[in-house]
Amino acid sequence: MVRRDFPKIHFYDQDFVDIYDKTWAWIQDCWNTGSDKSVTPGKFFSYPGNPVITQADAAYSSFFLVYSNRIYQAPPSLDIFYGHQEPSGAIRGAYNIETGLPEIAPDNPEGLALPLFAWVEFNLYHKSANKKRVKEVIPILNRYMDWIDAGFKQPNGLYEVPLSATSLPGEYRRRAAYPVDFNTAMAINALYMSALADIMNDKEISFQFKKRYFSLKTRINNLMWDPDDGFYYDIDEDEKRIPVKTLAGYWPLLAEIPNGDKAERIIEKLEDPGIFGTPHPFPSLAASEPGFREDGGGYSGSVFPQLNFMVIKGLEKYQRWDLARECAIRHLYFILDSMSPDGNHHKGNLWEAYLPLKEGPAQWEGHPDFPRSQYLTGVALSTISVAIENVIGLCISLPKKTVDWIIPNLEIMGIENLSLKKNLITILSNKSGRGWEIHMESEKLYYFKINILGKKKKTLPIPSGKCSMLIDKL
Secondary structure: OOOOOOOEEEOOOHHHHHHHHHHHHHHHHHEEEOOOOOOOOOEEEOOOOOOEEEHHHHHHHHHHHOOOOOOOOOHHHHHHHHHOOOOOOOOOOEEEOOOOOEOOEOOEOOOOOOOOHHHHHHHHHHHHOOHHHHHHHHHHHHHHHHHHHHHHEOOOOOEOOOHHHOOOOOHHHOOOOEOHHHHHHHHHHHHHHHHHHHHOOOHHHHHHHHHHHHHHHHHHHHHOEEOOOOEEOOEOOOOOEOOOOEHHHHHHHHOOOOOHHHHHHHHHHHHOOOOOOOOOOOOOEOOOOOOOOOOEOOOOOOEOHHHHHHHHHHHHHOOOHHHHHHHHHHHHHHHHHOOOOOOOOOOOOOEOOEOOOOOOEOEOOOOOOOOOEOOHHHHHHHHHHHHHHHHHOEEEEOOOOEEEEEEOOOOOEEEEEEEEOOEEEEEEEEEEOOEEEEEEEEOOOEEEEEEEOOOEEEEEEEOOEEEEEEHHHO
16 A cells, blocks of 8 residues: 555535544544553553443444554454453453453443444454454354353343343333343344354354354244334343333344344334434434433433444345435434534534434433533444445445445445555546446456446456446446
8 A cells, every 4th residue: 555544435415525534533532542551552442531441432433443444443442352351251341441450330240241242353354354363253252152141141042131231221121131132232243153153164163153143033033022013122021021112122133133024114113203213313212102302311312323323234134225325314414413503514523422303412411421522432433334335335345355336326426545455446436428437446356246226236347457337338
């Protein structure tokens, strides 16, 4: 690589481009260098001024740091947690940066957190092609899963965990003994552990985790799916469903747990403005629930970017690229409009959580520190990852040497100088006198799959150098 810089995105709305560029500038403030006595002597990502690094910081940040052209590395933050694994297999959810000791909440004595490591590592592999890392992390994650099984798995095959170990520790979920999001995250972890084992051609470990995945899938469908409401619910200690619709009920999409009919029923609720299809999609608590609050009220309706990311990735699993993109664009406009009340997007902040019915940061009476300003762990997923993957529509796999481009609308857009390891690529679409044209530039051969409006699909080898293609000729 001749020079090191962040990839540039092109989009017809310059505000999207500006907030993407600004996010990379702000991420510098989240880039910490530990001291010799701290949790790590190297560099890692965490919220500025917070003496604690959390699993959520490490996991979610990896999904946008992979697009930094290796200026900001995702693995060091994850390696902090792997390096602190205990002989039992335990990895705690948060560590003090200076002391390296786990931060344990009274209601969560084991320091359990939402287990997302295998999903994260699978994504890292497809952006780095680092097979050696996959080999190193499989034993760590295997012991971690066994530790969770030993401490939290019940005879019914599900996991009984503290609410603070979930993605939405809201008051309205206090009766949940078996939270749908945590149990689904265990299924996601099993699914991607199997995929990581397949990368290493380890058929035995792959089979073991596939079995664990299908076992959890069956139990979640049997116990948590409500056929009358068409939704996945938490269940209480008596295995009775708690009929409160929260965004946690969408984790099963990401785990590919519902069949086509079930998926359609819960996706319909994302389009219903009276449920989850609010002007700013998607509220943490359905607008149809009595506890829903227009000011967000913490977890009572606030829009959290990291949960929107989860829903959007779940929609992708069921090929709902159109709805994923439409909601991603609406979400980004609300983020932009919330930056400054006078509409000046060049000033103002990004936020941890947003209002569901109008622009602006969410509110929570009695919690002056909510929402956190410039909380990039969550919001950079929207302004970087979702912008590249769902607004522009690119899906990249370095091991396969492929770039898939799903274009729902013919627009001026694309990406410039994206690093695929030691290969810089540029893909741009624009309209010329000859019609819609795609221009490409690459230093090495890769394979480009294009899907235009769901009608034209083609896979082409892209040679090194510059080339272009007319869409009408495909």
